[in-house]
Amino acid sequence: MSLSLPLPKSARLPALLLAILILAVLAGPLLFPHAYQLPGSDTYAPPSTSHLCGTDLNGRDLLLRILEGGRISLLVGICGAAISLLIGTTYGLIAGSSGSGVDNSMMRFVDILYSVPRLIFILIFINAFNERLQLAASNHGWDWLVSSSRLVILILSLGFIEWLTMARIVRGQTLTLRERSYVAAARVLGEGYWKILWRHLLPNMTGIILVYLTLAIPSVIIDEAFLSFLGLGVQAPQSSWGSLLAEGAASINPLKGAWWLILFPSLALLATLLAIYSLGDALRRSLSR
Amino acid sequence: MLRRLASLPVVLFCVVTITFFLIRLSPGGPFDSERKIPEAIEKQLLAKYKLDGPLMGQYTGYLRDLIHGDLRLSTKYRNRSVNEILAQTLPVTLTLGATAFLIAFVIGVWLGSFAAARPGTIAEGGALALTLLAISLPSFVLGPLLILIFSIKLAWLPVGGWGSPLQLILPAVTLAIPYAAVIARLLHDSLKETLAEDFVRTARAKGLSERAVVFRHALRVAILPVISYLGPLAANLLTGSIVVETIFHIPGAGGFFVNSILNRDGFLLGGVVIVYCVLLVVFNLMVDLSYRLLDRRIRES
Numbered sequence: 058m059s060l061s062l063p064l065p066k067s068a069r070l071p072a073l074l075l076a077i078l079i080l081a082v083l084a085g086p087l088l089f090p091h092a093y094q095l096p097g098s099d100t101y102a103p104p105s106t107s108h109l110c111g112t113d114l115n116g117r118d119l120l121l122r123i124l125e126g127g128r129i130s131l132l133v134g135i136c137g138a139a140i141s142l143l144i145g146t147t148y149g150l151i152a153g154s155s156g157s158g159v160d161n162s163m164m165r166f167v168d169i170l171y172s173v174p175r176l177i178f179i180l181i182f183i184n185a186f187n188e189r190l191q192l193a194a195s196n197h198g199w200d201w202l203v204s205s206s207r208l209v210i211l212i213l214s215l216g217f218i219e220w221l222t223m224a225r226i227v228r229g230q231t232l233t234l235r236e237r238s239y240v241a242a243a244r245v246l247g248e249g250y251w252k253i254l255w256r257h258l259l260p261n262m263t264g265i266i267l268v269y270l271t272l273a274i275p276s277v278i279i280d281e282a283f284l285s286f287l288g289l290g291v292q293a294p295q296s297s298w299g300s301l302l303a304e305g306a307a308s309i310n311p312l313k314g315a316w317w318l319i320l321f322p323s324l325a326l327l328a329t330l331l332a333i334y335s336l337g338d339a340l341r342r343s344l345s346r
Numbered sequence: 347m348l349r350r351l352a353s354l355p356v357v358l359f360c361v362v363t364i365t366f367f368l369i370r371l372s373p374g375g376p377f378d379s380e381r382k383i384p385e386a387i388e389k390q391l392l393a394k395y396k397l398d399g400p401l402m403g404q405y406t407g408y409l410r411d412l413i414h415g416d417l418r419l420s421t422k423y424r425n426r427s428v429n430e431i432l433a434q435t436l437p438v439t440l441t442l443g444a445t446a447f448l449i450a451f452v453i454g455v456w457l458g459s460f461a462a463a464r465p466g467t468i469a470e471g472g473a474l475a476l477t478l479l480a481i482s483l484p485s486f487v488l489g490p491l492l493i494l495i496f497s498i499k500l501a502w503l504p505v506g507g508w509g510s511p512l513q514l515i516l517p518a519v520t521l522a523i524p525y526a527a528v529i530a531r532l533l534h535d536s537l538k539e540t541l542a543e544d545f546v547r548t549a550r551a552k553g554l555s556e557r558a559v560v561f562r563h564a565l566r567v568a569i570l571p572v573i574s575y576l577g578p579l580a581a582n583l584l585t586g587s588i589v590v591e592t593i594f595h596i597p598g599a600g601g602f603f604v605n606s607i608l609n610r611d612g613f614l615l616g617g618v619v620i621v622y623c624v625l626l627v628v629f630n631l632m633v634d635l636s637y638r639l640l641d642r643r644i645r646e647s
Contacts, residue, residue: 165353169353169357171577171578171581172577172578172580172581172626172627172629172630173357173361173581173623173626173627174581174584174585174619174622174623174626175581176585177585177588177603177619177622178364178365178368178619180607181365181368181369181607181615181619182368184607185368185369185371275482279484282484282486283484283486283585283589286486286589286592287588287589287592287604288604288608289604289607299486302486302487302490303486305490306486306489306490306593309490309493309494309498309505316494319490319491319494320491320494323487323490323491326482326484326487327479327482327483327487330481330482331478331479331482334478334481334482335478338478
């Protein structure tokens with residue numbers, strides 16, 4: 058249970074950076090005057106004191122768009138990773154505790170999924186089922202789902218492909234833990250299979266599971282940005298860092314380089330990924346010590 | 347090994363089935379457009395592209411065609427078969443992917459062993475920090491940034507396109523960098539573990555130079571986790587090339603893939619997915635085989 062201890066020293070800086078990023082994304086957009094929300098006449102304006110990161114092709118303030126896009130990116134990252142955590146942990150626990158026959162075939166399945174371009178199937182899946190979900194939602198009168206059906210389906214499907222690493226880690230951990238004497242003792246006492254998993258194995262893995270969450274969240278954020286960059290993920294009026302980057306990339310040309318449209322969304326994504334990865338690195342090192 | 351070989355057709359069958367039903371069950375047909383086509387013509391079109399009749403019949407018909415190596419016709423690029431389109435675009439994607447693969451492997455192995463051979467130094471810390479930075483730069487971030495720097499500010503390299511070796515540099519580097527970092531980190535960790543083992547101490551005691559110890563003895567064993575990562579790496583590169591081809595305007599299969607989703611061009615979409623999966627499954631089999639050979643040789647010696 059390493060995480061109930063205070064953070065190791067090397068983890069403080071990334072944790073602080075991450076906290077600032079999350080705070081900026083949540084509270085930042087509230088600080089802007091209402092006029093900044095609307096398209097302005099000042100299109101493709103370079104960074105200045107009134108628009109710190111410049112403006113986009115509709116004259117909207119880029120900093121505000123980055124902060125709002127960050128809400129979507131982080132939301133997808135955290136929710137998607139939570140789903141992958143749930144699936145991966147359950148799968149790994151069952152594989153690791155079920156004896157070699159079941160274990161082998163379950164892990165073989167994971168191997169196969171690793172070597173298949175999963176993101177490509179997700180692309181097809183999202184585009185195949187988005188309209189159906191929208192239709193079903195409007196039939197039931199769930200208005201919130203109609204407007205954000207793409208986001209919901211994105212989160213679910215990314216959660217469904219990013220659980221593989223988690224499953225491997227948990228399975229490996231289960232294999233070592235189940236040989237411990239306290240597990241044998243619990244078995245002798247006649248505790249059931251599920252109770253042993255839940256009461257004895259899982260609590261001893263929370264540290265390592267949380268550390269690997271720092272790998273899952275960036276993976277989901279990157280996947281989402283990948284899909285949105287191709288125009289197949291988050292769509293207007295919503296935007297994420299991926300779709301902002303796509304707009305930036307579309308606007309590069311040698312004559313009028315709107316470099317800020319690429320640089321600032323890149324920095325936002327880079328800072329977030331770097332903060333989470335180095336947090337994970339620091340935690341992993343303190344855990345293996 | 348034979349069991350793995352036997353699982354190949356099963357995996358491919360699943361891939362084909364999932365792809366087919368995902369595409370056919372999505373709402374909207376390939377011929378839906380703003381203007382309504384007369385019913386008779388639509389019927390004829392559906393018959394030409396074998397999209398008529400019950401779904402199961404269509405599915406078995408598609409399977410039969412696939413077994414004969416026929417990926418059918420594209421519904422968007424009329425009169426061109428999917429085989430034709432792939433024959434033109436796949437070599438482009440594979441050249442890009444293979445170049446990126448080599449770059450990722452060479453840089454990754456070099457940087458990983460560089461860092462692991464200098465434990466506790468600033469060089470090791472710096473190399474590891476560099477890999478962390480590189481992992482946080484996915485291709486859709488790195489690509490536009492590299493274009494901005496090397497093509498527009500410095501004007502050293504072309505912005506995009508395909509054909510000359512110069513045009514290959516930026517996209518291949520963009521695609522390779524994050525995965526080079528992953529390989530470097532994998533190798534660094536496993537090499538450090540290996541360097542602490544007995545046979546390495548023996549090699550050092552024989553008076554071999556540090557270089558020879560790392561490269562001739564330890565690396566052979568430590569490379570194994572990297573080898574088993576090559577399969578997932580190939581899958582990631584193939585997926586990543588979709589984005590890189592879009593950024594650099596490269597006429598590869600990835601661009602056709604994205605368009606085929608937007609155009610509901612089912613057989614083209616299916617063709618790309620199926621060919622990608624065949625390539626990956628075969629590649630994984632080769633990786634598996636070489637892993638076993640390496641592993642056995644190491645255990646015997």
